[in-house]
Amino acid sequence: MFHRIPHVAASLWCAGALTLSGSLAACVETVPPEMVEAIESLDRDLLQLQAGEMAPSEYAAFVHQWVTLRNRVEAEEDTIRWPWEPNDLEQALRDLQAEGAKAVARLTEQQEAERRAAARQLADVEERARAIATQVSAIDSRLILAEKPVETDLLLKRARAFYEQGRYEQSLQASDRASHHLTAQSALLQRELGRYASPDRIAQWQRMARETIEWSKKHRTSAIVISKAERSLTLYRSGQKLVSYPVRLGFNGINEKRYQGDGATPEGRYRIAGKRGRGQTQFYRALLLDYPNQDDRRRFLNDRKKGKIPALRDIGGQIEIHGVDNELMAQTLGCVMLENPQMAALFERVDNGTPVTIVGALLEHNSVERALVNLSTRRNEV
Amino acid sequence: MKIRYVLVSILGMSLLMGGCAQPPADQINAAEQAVKDAQQNGAATYVANDYAKVEGLLAAMKTEVAEQDGKFALFRDYGKAEQLAATTKAEAERVKADAAKKMEEAKFGAAQAYQAAQATVASTLALVAKAPAGKDRAALEAIKTDAQALKASLNDVQLLLDKADYLAAQTKAKAIQEKGEAVSHEIETALAKIGKGKPMARKK
Numbered sequence: 001m002f003h004r005i006p007h008v009a010a011s012l013w014c015a016g017a018l019t020l021s022g023s024l025a026a027c028v029e030t031v032p033p034e035m036v037e038a039i040e041s042l043d044r045d046l047l048q049l050q051a052g053e054m055a056p057s058e059y060a061a062f063v064h065q066w067v068t069l070r071n072r073v074e075a076e077e078d079t080i081r082w083p084w085e086p087n088d089l090e091q092a093l094r095d096l097q098a099e100g101a102k103a104v105a106r107l108t109e110q111q112e113a114e115r116r117a118a119a120r121q122l123a124d125v126e127e128r129a130r131a132i133a134t135q136v137s138a139i140d141s142r143l144i145l146a147e148k149p150v151e152t153d154l155l156l157k158r159a160r161a162f163y164e165q166g167r168y169e170q171s172l173q174a175s176d177r178a179s180h181h182l183t184a185q186s187a188l189l190q191r192e193l194g195r196y197a198s199p200d201r202i203a204q205w206q207r208m209a210r211e212t213i214e215w216s217k218k219h220r221t222s223a224i225v226i227s228k229a230e231r232s233l234t235l236y237r238s239g240q241k242l243v244s245y246p247v248r249l250g251f252n253g254i255n256e257k258r259y260q261g262d263g264a265t266p267e268g269r270y271r272i273a274g275k276r277g278r279g280q281t282q283f284y285r286a287l288l289l290d291y292p293n294q295d296d297r298r299r300f301l302n303d304r305k306k307g308k309i310p311a312l313r314d315i316g317g318q319i320e321i322h323g324v325d326n327e328l329m330a331q332t333l334g335c336v337m338l339e340n341p342q343m344a345a346l347f348e349r350v351d352n353g354t355p356v357t358i359v360g361a362l363l364e365h366n367s368v369e370r371a372l373v374n375l376s377t378r379r380n381e382v
Numbered sequence: 383m384k385i386r387y388v389l390v391s392i393l394g395m396s397l398l399m400g401g402c403a404q405p406p407a408d409q410i411n412a413a414e415q416a417v418k419d420a421q422q423n424g425a426a427t428y429v430a431n432d433y434a435k436v437e438g439l440l441a442a443m444k445t446e447v448a449e450q451d452g453k454f455a456l457f458r459d460y461g462k463a464e465q466l467a468a469t470t471k472a473e474a475e476r477v478k479a480d481a482a483k484k485m486e487e488a489k490f491g492a493a494q495a496y497q498a499a500q501a502t503v504a505s506t507l508a509l510v511a512k513a514p515a516g517k518d519r520a521a522l523e524a525i526k527t528d529a530q531a532l533k534a535s536l537n538d539v540q541l542l543l544d545k546a547d548y549l550a551a552q553t554k555a556k557a558i559q560e561k562g563e564a565v566s567h568e569i570e571t572a573l574a575k576i577g578k579g580k581p582m583a584r585k586k
Contacts, residue, residue, distance in 0.1 A: 052434030056426075063438020067469075068445065071462055142524045147531030150561060154535060157557035251523045263523055 031073050035093050039066060042100035049107040050166075058103060065096050114168040118175070122159050125175045128182055129156060135371040136189070139229075140331065143252040143263060144192045145185050152181040186375045193254065196229055196361050196368035205359035208269065212357040213239050222354050224321075224346075226336055228254060228265060229361035229368045233321070233336065235349060242349070245342045250334035254368060257291075257334060259300065259309050260316030265334050265358065266291050272354045275347065276320075284323025284340045285347040289356055291319040321346070321356070403458040405447050409467035413443060416474035425477050427549070428484035432477045439470040488548035495555035496539050502562035503532045509569040522572050528565050532558055 043066065051059035072089050129152060136142050142149065159174035195201040209225045216223035217239025226233045226247065234244045252263030274288035292300065292315045300315045321336045323343035336358075338346065361368065417440050425433040443466035450458045506529045513522045535558055542551035 047431045050431060052431035056430070056434045056437070059431075059434045060437040060441055063435050064441040064445065067439055067442040067466070071466075143527060146527055147534065150528045150531035151535065153561055154554065154557045157560055158553050161553050161556060 031076070031087075031090055031093060035090070035097065036070075036073060039093065039097050039100060042097065042104060045104045046100065046107070049104065049111060051103065051107055054107055054110065055103070062096070062100060062103060065092075065099075069093055069096060111168070114172070115166075118159075118163050118168040118171040121172055121179075122156075122163055122175045125159070125179045125182065126156055129153070129178070132182055132185060132375060135374050136185075139193070139254050139368050139371045140249065140251070141189060141193060141254050141368075141371075144189060144255060148181060148185050148188070152178050152185065155181060189375060190372055193368050193372060196254075196366055197372050199364065202361055202364055202366075205267075206362055208357050208359055209362055212236075212269070212355050215355060222350050224350065224354065224356040225362075226321075226356065226358045227360075227362045227366075228267070228358065229366035230363065231367075233338065233346070235346060237349070243345070245338050245346070248331055248337040251331040253331065253334070257296070257316070257319075258303055259313040261313065261333075262316075263331075263334055265332075265336060266296060266319060267358050267360055268293060268295050270319075270356045270358065272350055272352050272356060275350075275352060277347075281320075281322060283320070283325050283337070285343045286320040286322035287347065287350065287356075289319045289321070291317060403450070403460050405451065405460050406464040406467055409464055409471070410443065410447065413440060413467040413470040413474065416471045416478070420474045420478035420481060423478050423481050424485045424546075425481040428481045428488065429477055432473075432480060436470065436474045436477050439466065439473055443467050443470050485546075485548065488552065489546075492539075492543060492548040492552040492555065495552045495559065496536075496543065499539065499555040499558040499562065500536060502559045502566070503529070503536055506562045506566045506569065507533060509566055509573070513569070513573060522569065525565060525569050525572060528561075529569075532562050532565065 043062070046059055046062065051062075069089065069092055073093075076089060133149065136145065136149075155174050155178035159171045159178060162168070162171035162174055205227075209227075212223045212225055213236050216236045220238045223236045224233060225236065228249060231247055231249065232244050233247045235242045249265045250257075250263045253265040255262070255264040257264035257266035268291075270289040270291055270293060272287045273290040276286040276288065278285070280286075296315065300309065303309050316334070319335055321338065321343075322332075323338060323340040417436055420433060420436060425436075443463055446463040446466055447460065450460050450463060510522065510526050510529050513526075535554070539551050539555045539558065542548075542554060
């Protein structure tokens with residue numbers, strides 16, 4: 001009996017120790033460390049996605065919740081719980097992790113959508129700018145647009161730079177402004193050159209040309225008709241077409257001449273006022289026209305009254321049909337230029353007083369009208 | 383006996399009053415001011431992510447204060463709020479300093495880009511001026527308009543610099559420089575085509 005007592009005590013002690021160690025082994029940490037690491041990693045992802053810029057209030061809310069929960073995690077670091085004990089902190093962290101993951105997914109998608117939208121819009125506007133430049137170049141109307149193409153180009157360059165920096169919103173804004181500039185350019189061209197697409201105006205030009213040809217027929221002599229849109233000079237003799245030559249015009253030739261130095265080629269009824277042969281002109285041979293005529297002077301005075309003519313600008317003069325001084329020169333200052341062999345042939349067939357009628361266009365579907373239609377189609381597409 | 387009750391009540395009340403914690407108003411104000419300063423110093427533009435984080439800290443601090451305010455007076459503890467206020471203030475000050483540094487870098491970058499753009503436009507205009515007068519100049523008229531437009535757009539960069547919008551100024555200046563180089567190249571090509579030309583200024 002005396003020998004059994006220590007055995008019982010030992011058994012009881014062992015049982016107690018086993019229970020305690022079993023209980024301790026069953027205890028758990030308040031928050032698994034990998035969950036904290038996961039949220040920290042989400043925070044880094046959000047920063048990389050520029051959440052602070054793309055969704056500032058949402059990101060601030062995430063940080064707010066994370067800071068609050070991290071404080072609780074730190075406060076409860078040394079606490080251990082029974083596995084069956086409710087753990088609202090762990091649940092809150094799980095919720096935050098889920099929210100953060102959702103935000104990362106949403107921002108990734110949003111950023112990709114913005115990138116695609118910026119790329120698409122930029123490509124569209126760049127393509128539209130190229131198309132307009134092509135049309136403008138085809139009809140030599142760059143000067144009508146003045147500084148606008150450069151402004152548009154600068155906006156497109158900025159849009160491209162923003163896109164490459166990943167600043168898609170700014171890229172979209174810049175390309176949107178460039179698009180508006182292009183629309184304004186199209187509108188300006190339509191306004192300035194709309195007469196080339198006006199049936200009434202074309203009918204008027206056709207009538208002017210017909211009357212010149214009739215005059216040639218009636219007086220059995222030469223007459224010249226120049227069409228700016230078709231870039232052609234046609235020589236008539238006794239009402240019959242003799243020959244047609246391609247011509248080059250002023251650097252702003254497609255426009256209506258308004259004043260000296262505007263680079264425009266005048267439209268109207270003129271006569272040859274002087275013939276300049278070898279040694280009398282820089283341009284091989286030249287036929288001086290009687291620009292400005294009475295109509296030109298009347299128009300000039302009207303425009304001056306309306307303030308359309310810059311101060312100190314004269315009406316201009318010395319408009320000629322001439323040959324080529326430099327083969328590489330594509331344009332003149334307002335004259336009509338022919339290749340030298342053709343100039344030589346023309347020079348021999350006309351005299352002082354020969355009528356020269358310069359019109360905008362003779363065909364309803366002329367090059368300028370086609371360019372305007374193309375511009376208008378593109379504008380409608382946009 | 384009555385006097386003893388009164389004394390005990392007064393003692394109890396004063397203990398209760400002394401035991402009621404007050405929100406750390408000074409620290410909260412200081413943190414709010416620091417965030418405001420950071421914002422006013424361009425933090426939202428130059429260090430947007432860090433600034434958003436600071437705003438998150440500020441919101442967390444406010445929530446903590448509101449939570450404690452909502453508790454029964456005896457159980458209020460603003461220790462955590464105080465700690466958050468200190469963290470917010472320190473972070474806001476760091477962000478403000480970072481923003482100032484970034485802004486200075488952007489300012490320097492913008493000034494450099496502006497100078498480069500000015501130099502390019504000046505050389506473009508010099509090339510235009512070198513072009514011969516008279517008929518031979520016709521080919522250059524359109525390019526001349528572009529060069530003048532570039533010169534005018536330099537004013538926009540100056541305006542952006544004056545408004546301290548350095549990032550926009552830098553982007554615009556770089557675009558001008560790029561375009562200026564393209565226009566210069568166009569002029570050189572045109573000049574090469576024209577050659578020396580024969581000066582002949584006449585009415586047209």
